Amino acid sequence: MLITMPARLPAATFIASLESSAIDLSEAQTLPPECYTDKDFYEFEKEALYHHEWLCVGRESWVPNIGDYFTTQIIGEPIVVARGRDGQVNAMSSVCAHRAMLVAEGSGNTRMFLCPYHHWAYGLDGKLTGAPAMERTCNFKKEENGLTRFKVEVWQGFLFVNFDLDAAPLAPRLTAVTEAIAHYDLPNAEGERPREPGVFAWNWKVMFENNNDGYHASKLHQGPLHDFVPSERAEFPEADPADAGFLRYNGTLHPDASFNATQRALLPIFPDLDEADRNRMTFANIPPTLSLVMMSDMVIYLILRPTGPETMEQDTGVLVAPGASRHPSFAHKMEMNMVAAMHIIDQDMHVDALVQVGLRSKFAPRGRYAWQEGAQIQFNRWLVKRYRETYARLSGAKQQPAIPAP
Secondary structure: OOOOOOOOOOOHHHHHHHHHHOOOOOOOEOOOOHHHHOHHHHHHHHHHHHOOOOEEEEEHHHOOOOOEEEEEEEOOEEEEEEEOOOOOEEEEEOEOOOOOOEOOOOEEEOOOEEOOOOOOEEOOOOOEEEOOOOOOOOOOOHHHOOOOEEEEEEEOOEEEEEOOOOOOOOHHHHHHHHHHOHHHOHHHOEOOOOOOOEEEOOOHHHHHHHHHOOOOHHHHOOOOOOOOOOHHHEEOOOOOOOOOOEEEEEEOOOOOEOOOOOOEOOOOOOOOOOHHHHOEEEEEEEOOOEEEEEOOOOEEEEEEEEEEOOEEEEEEEEEEOOOHHHOOOHHHHHHHHHHHHHHHHHHHHHHHHHHHHHHOOOOOOOOEOOHHHHHHHHHHHHHHHHHHHHHHHHHHHHOOOOOOOO
16 A cells, blocks of 8 residues: 655644534534645645545546547646557556656647657556666666556546555445436536636635535525525435545526526536436535536536645536537537636635635634535545544554664
8 A cells, every 4th residue: 555654743632623523513613724724734635635545637538549648737746647559548657767757748649658858668558668778777677667557447437546556446435426416427428628727726625615515505606697506405415434425415496407697507408317306406526636516407527636735726627418519509508608607606716715815814713514514514524534544544653663674
């Protein structure tokens, strides 16, 4: 198992204090502000979450052909995803095994990855195929100097990677979420790859929590673009913290509601939706990287990528029903949807920025929750379970005597 020891572990009393954020909603309080601002906690969190959990990096449709590739970064780790000659999707560190130069940038199609610095060459599976002038280097073996490979799994058309090669599969821990969104048939949904990522000055959990928050919907977003999704119709299905994801539902005032000035679906609805699906919006969350906002005619997905304790990037994409994009009026109707969605997103962004400012304050609270914030407890329980387990694992390891060198 991959283990990276943070320079400083949180205090035992701090870890114990997290328990009050994972109890019953009526008694719980928010996570400590340090979870959103502290550099040492961020390093601990990288080991607790990102080094061992499944991380969404994009859609399988972004690499449809052999040789197609794209690059991304999560917690500062450069990643390249490529469709290999055998048709399988590979995910690897894009850091050259020679001098740490990045071997890939952007996206495209290639026969191999050639490091521009010293021309070490790697196959689409990350294996080293060429290393000029290394014949005089003692005990050098190509098979031991490829790009670091990661585990890969496809769920609902989304590509996930795991830095931990011993990690358990993702799909078995997403059974409830998979069943809840099955009628959307996301593996066959259509959508272009997002362009430039959004760059934001707040902790990733601020964004994730906002997307899960049913409480603010009828307050911050009050008006004709959102009033058809009232906060009092929020629902929070039970979730096991050991699972890889959880759900939030929000009932709507009429079927096939969607974010635009008409309040109704403009694009073709996903054809297999049942009556329950069409009378609510579904929010599916696979922390720490993927959040889905699901309507009858459109799914908005957010891929969250932390860059520091108080900064993050986000890939924001849209999926529609198969064939919807081929309709002559598709672009115009999508524009209507996105104008409304961006109005709402702008309100959220303003709040997220100011929440991060507030979290830095010495007066920042550990607040209490309203019943319409049930998804926050699910998120807290998911987090706290992993924080506590990682602390126990690392603090125990630190107490072991050092193993002498052979």
